[in-house]
Amino acid sequence: DAGVTQSPTHLIKTRGQHVTLRCSPISGHKSVSWYQQVLGQGPQFIFQYYEKEERGRGNFPDRFSARQFPNYSSELNVNALLLGDSALYLCASSLDPQGLETQYFGPGTRLLVL
Template identity: 90%
Template sequence: DAGVTQSPTHLIKTRGQQVTLRCSPISGHKSVSWYQQVLGQGPQFIFQYYEKEERGRGNFPDRFSARQFPNYSSELNVNALLLGDSALYLCASSLGLLDTGELFFGEGSRLTVL
């Protein structure tokens, strides 16, 4: 079975641009979470979506938004990119809303903002 897939794997943007990152969860998983991992740091929670509704939001500005589609895939959008948005963006899926930590992570999308 396919694991969590993310695209693109790498991308380079310039300040002020917008970016969309995509995530396909494991088949049957209805919850998708997004994390930002800055180099040398642990991942920071951005969003959780379950059944197409936002169920949690971390301490990130409104430039960050996300959505989940009927097939449970998800997109993370970041507007007006800043240099500090350069990071590895991880997507994680789980069966339900609260799965006691059984999160399955993708390999991430590495965003570089110049």
């Protein structure tokens, strides 16, 4: 079975631009969570979606938004990019509606903002 997939793998943007990151969960998983991981730190929770509804939101500005589609794939959008948005963006899927039990992570999208 395919694991969690994310696209693109790498991305370079300039300040002020916007970016869309994509995630496909493991087949049968309806919960998708997004995390930001800055070098040397642990992943920081951004959003969790289940059945297309937002179930949790971390301490990120409104420039960050996400959505989940009927096939349970998800997009993370970041507007007005700042240098500090450079990070590894991880998507994780789970069977649990709250996304709290075993989370299966994708390989991440590495975003560099210049």
